[in-house]
Amino acid sequence: MVSIALFGAGRIGQVHADNLLSIPDITLSALADPVASEARESLLARSGASLREPEAIFSDPDIDAYVIASPTDTHARFLHLAARTGKPVFCEKPVSLEFAQVVETARIIQHAGSPVMLGFQRRYDPEFMQLRQSIASGEAGRAQHIVMHTRDPAPPPLAYIQSSGGLFRDQAIHDFDMTRYLLDEEIVSVSATGACLIDPAIGAAGDIDTAMITLRASSGRLVQMINARHAAFGYDQRLEVVCERAVFTIRNHPATQIVRADAQGFLTAPPVSNFITRFASAYRAEMKAFHAMIVSGVKPLATMQDGVEAQRLAEAALLSMQENRPVSVRELG
Numbered sequence: 001m002v003s004i005a006l007f008g009a010g011r012i013g014q015v016h017a018d019n020l021l022s023i024p025d026i027t028l029s030a031l032a033d034p035v036a037s038e039a040r041e042s043l044l045a046r047s048g049a050s051l052r053e054p055e056a057i058f059s060d061p062d063i064d065a066y067v068i069a070s071p072t073d074t075h076a077r078f079l080h081l082a083a084r085t086g087k088p089v090f091c092e093k094p095v096s097l098e099f100a101q102v103v104e105t106a107r108i109i110q111h112a113g114s115p116v117m118l119g120f121q122r123r124y125d126p127e128f129m130q131l132r133q134s135i136a137s138g139e140a141g142r143a144q145h146i147v148m149h150t151r152d153p154a155p156p157p158l159a160y161i162q163s164s165g166g167l168f169r170d171q172a173i174h175d176f177d178m179t180r181y182l183l184d185e186e187i188v189s190v191s192a193t194g195a196c197l198i199d200p201a202i203g204a205a206g207d208i209d210t211a212m213i214t215l216r217a218s219s220g221r222l223v224q225m226i227n228a229r230h231a232a233f234g235y236d237q238r239l240e241v242v243c244e245r246a247v248f249t250i251r252n253h254p255a256t257q258i259v260r261a262d263a264q265g266f267l268t269a270p271p272v273s274n275f276i277t278r279f280a281s282a283y284r285a286e287m288k289a290f291h292a293m294i295v296s297g298v299k300p301l302a303t304m305q306d307g308v309e310a311q312r313l314a315e316a317a318l319l320s321m322q323e324n325r326p327v328s329v330r331e332l333g
């Protein structure tokens, strides 16, 4: 049996815990979460894990691997402690809100030789995986440009916004990563603009709720990202890849496939209401891949270096918006 310790029993920690518990070879033996809540107690009860301090977990030789799903400002510290053990780690994105700390943590991890998988679950979504293969095969000719839409159904609580690091580092980081994953090449330049058009409280907190970001890849291919904190119909996650001989589209997933048709027209269901439902199979596949990394050393689709590169693009976007100019990614080191 593989013994895993989980850090954080919140929104995403619960998803990872249930996916880990569905793998027969895994036991969730320890949980670190200092805040008492119904969610924490329920997780302890259904997993049989014991509640422990992080330091006790990292010094326990019987624990085989770590899943870090605690708030972002804890990730770097836990990764540093994990690196000392050399055991496999899954860590949620982003690694830190300070880019210098992300780079330093990646350096420590590399030096320690610890296997680290980063929480870019979209890389495990069956449709995104298939799309990447289609692009790579070249069967539709060269991919020329991508248009991506990511809109939350509604803004998160203000307290979340205040500690999120902002729209680019928090939400758009998945799209930055997806761009690199689909095109399989690095981005060299970022032009971003943003505004607060949805909720003035987000602007008062120093963030934006709407952004347009244009990326140029090293071969010259272009990506247009559109990110927002609200969509009137629910969670909006669409993407279009324009190739020489075909256009690939990933649509929203409707809550049901049933279509009602009458004299007024055709009525389809709205999309599933949040990212946890939309990417449920990706989160499951992600934990299975983590298990494969622990037991067989299978390389994950998202590494620490992918975390660094996605965040480099987020930092470049922020700089571009602040200084109202295209930013060369090289400026970020």
Ligand SMILES: NC(=O)c1ccc[n+]([C@@H]2O[C@H](COP(=O)([O-])OP(=O)(O)OC[C@H]3O[C@@H](n4cnc5c(N)ncnc54)[C@H](O)[C@@H]3O)[C@@H](O)[C@H]2O)c1
Residues within 6 Å of the ligand: 007, 008, 009, 010, 011, 012, 013, 032, 033, 034, 035, 069, 070, 071, 072, 074, 092, 093, 094, 119, 120, 121, 275
């Ligand atoms: N990949 C994704 O799709 C995705 C989705 C959501 C969140 N996230 C990331 O996951 C992390 C957690 O987000 P969330 O939405 O689950 O937050 P959350 O606030 O719902 O949960 C965080 C949990 O961590 C606990 N916690 C607080 N301090 C802790 C500590 N020192 N040690 C251990 N646990 C501690 C809290 O009590 C809470 O239960 C964030 O970094 C976020 O960016 C990633």
